[in-house]
Amino acid sequence: MDTQRLQPDAPAAVAGAAEPRVSRPGRLPPRDGGTSAPVPAPSDPSPAWRVLLRYMRPSWRWLALGGLLNLVSGAIGLALPLAAKQLVDDLGADRPLTDVLLLMGVLVVVTAGIGPLGEYVLRRTGESIVLTARRRLVSHLLRLRMSAVDQVEPGDLMSRVTSDTTLLRQVTTDSLVGTVTGGLTILATMTMMGVLDPVLLAVTLGVLLLAGTVVRVVMPRVSRASRDIQKSVGAMGAALERILGALRTVKASGAEHREEAAIHGAAEESWQASVRAAKWLAVAGHTAELALQVAFFTVLAAGGARVASGLIDVGTLIAFLMYVFTLVPSLQGLVGAAGQYQIGAAAVARIQEAERLPSEPQRPAAVLPAPGAAPAELRFRDVRFRYAPDLPPVHRGVTFTVPSRGMTAFVGPSGAGKTTLFSLIERFYEPTSGSVLLDGRDLGDWDLPELRAAIGYVEQDAPVLSGSLRDNLLLGAPGATGEEIRRVLRTARLDDLVARLPKGLDTLVGHRGTKLSGGERQRVAIARALLRRPRLLLLDEATSQLDAVNEAALRDTVAEAARTTTVLVVAHRLSTVTLADRIVVIEAGTVRAVGTHDELVVADPLYAELAATQFLTATG
Numbered sequence: 244m245d246t247q248r249l250q251p252d253a254p255a256a257v258a259g260a261a262e263p264r265v266s267r268p269g270r271l272p273p274r275d276g277g278t279s280a281p282v283p284a285p286s287d288p289s290p291a292w293r294v295l296l297r298y299m300r301p302s303w304r305w306l307a308l309g310g311l312l313n314l315v316s317g318a319i320g321l322a323l324p325l326a327a328k329q330l331v332d333d334l335g336a337d338r339p340l341t342d343v344l345l346l347m348g349v350l351v352v353v354t355a356g357i358g359p360l361g362e363y364v365l366r367r368t369g370e371s372i373v374l375t376a377r378r379r380l381v382s383h384l385l386r387l388r389m390s391a392v393d394q395v396e397p398g399d400l401m402s403r404v405t406s407d408t409t410l411l412r413q414v415t416t417d418s419l420v421g422t423v424t425g426g427l428t429i430l431a432t433m434t435m436m437g438v439l440d441p442v443l444l445a446v447t448l449g450v451l452l453l454a455g456t457v458v459r460v461v462m463p464r465v466s467r468a469s470r471d472i473q474k475s476v477g478a479m480g481a482a483l484e485r486i487l488g489a490l491r492t493v494k495a496s497g498a499e500h501r502e503e504a505a506i507h508g509a510a511e512e513s514w515q516a517s518v519r520a521a522k523w524l525a526v527a528g529h530t531a532e533l534a535l536q537v538a539f540f541t542v543l544a545a546g547g548a549r550v551a552s553g554l555i556d557v558g559t560l561i562a563f564l565m566y567v568f569t570l571v572p573s574l575q576g577l578v579g580a581a582g583q584y585q586i587g588a589a590a591v592a593r594i595q596e597a598e599r600l601p602s603e604p605q606r607p608a609a610v611l612p613a614p615g616a617a618p619a620e621l622r623f624r625d626v627r628f629r630y631a632p633d634l635p636p637v638h639r640g641v642t643f644t645v646p647s648r649g650m651t652a653f654v655g656p657s658g659a660g661k662t663t664l665f666s667l668i669e670r671f672y673e674p675t676s677g678s679v680l681l682d683g684r685d686l687g688d689w690d691l692p693e694l695r696a697a698i699g700y701v702e703q704d705a706p707v708l709s710g711s712l713r714d715n716l717l718l719g720a721p722g723a724t725g726e727e728i729r730r731v732l733r734t735a736r737l738d739d740l741v742a743r744l745p746k747g748l749d750t751l752v753g754h755r756g757t758k759l760s761g762g763e764r765q766r767v768a769i770a771r772a773l774l775r776r777p778r779l780l781l782l783d784e785a786t787s788q789l790d791a792v793n794e795a796a797l798r799d800t801v802a803e804a805a806r807t808t809t810v811l812v813v814a815h816r817l818s819t820v821t822l823a824d825r826i827v828v829i830e831a832g833t834v835r836a837v838g839t840h841d842e843l844v845v846a847d848p849l850y851a852e853l854a855a856t857q858f859l860t861a862t863g
């Protein structure tokens with residue numbers, strides 16, 4: 244599966260440094276492997292350096308300090324050859340050496356102190372930049388609109404938060420700072436070399452230009468290989484996430500071998516690309532080394548000739564050779580920095596892409612309704628909705644009213660749009676037209692946290708998060724008291740389970756609650772929703788996995804809750820809805836009929852048929 248389709252205008256990434264990991268802009272892959280609409284490419288992405296500067300802003304003092312220390316260390320590096328020249332000159336002239344030796348000693352000691360300090364400061368700053376980027380991205384991802392979540396692979400988003408942000412460290416510290424300080428060092432070194440002997444400078448530059456040509460040919464190949472690595476690593480991550488998320492099904496389907504082959508394939512692609520990158524990186528690294536040696540010997544030969552003919556003295560030649568050893572690594576560093584910048588720019592583009600996914604506004608959390616808050620009243624007015632412009636409509640003009648208090652059940656064939664009604668009430672999606680009103684106020688006019696604080700929602704598959712039972716219960720009501728927790732545990736028939744467990748509420752439930760039974764998961768989800776004291780309680784197939792005893796008990800609980808709050812239930816098992824105050828029959832995105840069970844059994848053939856297949860008859 245190609246999880247990383249490149250945009251046509253994606254910048255070519257150049258990997259120049261030791262770590263050939265290239266991340267690049269690509270459309271966030273659709274979840275279903277290709278049929279969903281791709282996330283629109285950013286129309287006006289900021290240049291990477293501008294985004295990087297934004298990330299750097301909070302740490303600019305540290306960055307400046309690190310850069311300064313680097314510069315000082317570079318300047319000392321430049322002074323050393325001059326001191327060496329002085330030493331040679333003094334030796335020749337039979338002058339005392341104490342001063343120059345002392346100066347050299349001080350310079351060496353200061354460099355030894357400043358070098359590591361500068362590096363530490365820059366690395367620390369780099370880590371702070373990664374932290375800033377991660378915090379921003381995580382805050383954004385947690386608030387993504389569900390329509391955006393539908394379009395992306397969670398594995399891909401995870402790699403943007405973890406691996407792409409990591410690349411920012413190198414790009415800011417090594418690349419941007421390295422370019423500035425390295426550029427200045429090179430300029431100063433060349434100036435000193437030019438001052439010492441312009442002819443030898445010309446010889447050195449001639450050799451380096453030749454080496455530069457080789458590097459220019461090699462770099463794009465490294466870049467291509469690095470892109471392939473990132474792509475295959477991405478594919479591997481997506482495949483792994485797919486399998487680990489449904490390992491029981493994979494095992495039960497006997498699909499381990501097939502799935503294993505897919506991941507092995509991606510791993511092998513990554514290996515092949517890494518080997519290619521290693522080959523070209525080796526060539527590039529050795530070209531630089533060769534350039535240094537050739538430059539050294541050429542300068543030595545040409546310089547020796549110039550010394551012999553009396554054009555320069557030996558001290559100048561030694562100083563010049565020392566500058567050659569400073570210049571070549573600085574140039575190498577600059578090439579590496581350019582490569583790093585390309586890698587980082589691609590990572591920034593991927594991060595920006597994720598940051599541009601539509602999100603809900605960041606608002607402060609709302610307080611939960613006070614005990615005894617009035618139950619909500621709900622109205623759907625000619626609501627039409629489709630998940631995406633290219634998908635068929637789910638709702639084709641849904642109108643109904645739910646008075647405050649009491650239980651309303653939604654029934655209808657699978658796929659009729661019942662769950663989607665709840666998604667609209669939670670404002671996970673916005674209606675395409677028409678309006679949903681809570682307490683007479685359009686949902687769009689509600690403050691989103693306030694709206695959600697008023698609602699308790701038990702999803703269809705009753706998700707339980709890893710962590711403890713207590714974590715799960717307090718997810719929606721962090722301030723709940725011990726007494727409140729005990730009460731909902733009793734109500735949701737969980738008190739026996741908690742009493743049986745050695746660690747009680749602190750028992751860990753495993754990834755997605757796999758250590759609980761399906762029915763227990765549902766009861767945890769119900770308890771969690773009840774703990775919020777909702778003014779509107781949405782239960783989507785919330786009792787489908789319960790045994791008859793627990794179901795009957797929870798039916799009583801729901802009926803009890805309906806006396807003080809507005810309860811909406813979706814259920815296939817009609818036994819859970821026969822007691823509803825009203826039943827809304829949904830078919831193909833429209834309301835077909837509304838009434839009590841007894842009324843509908845007589846008046847609505849579809850309901851009568853549903854009831855008949857569940858062996859239900861009129862209760863009256």
Ligand SMILES: Nc1ncnc2c1ncn2[C@@H]1O[C@H](COP(=O)(O)OP(=O)(O)OP(=O)(O)O)[C@@H](O)[C@H]1O
Nearest residue numbers: 393630631634637656657658659660661662663664
């Ligand atoms: N996130 C989504 N993106 C695109 N289409 C979706 C999405 N969720 C649901 N659908 C489609 O919308 C339609 C209504 O789905 P919905 O889950 O609301 O039906 P339902 O009546 O609750 O069904 P069931 O009783 O089987 O749970 C279905 O055709 C479904 O395939």
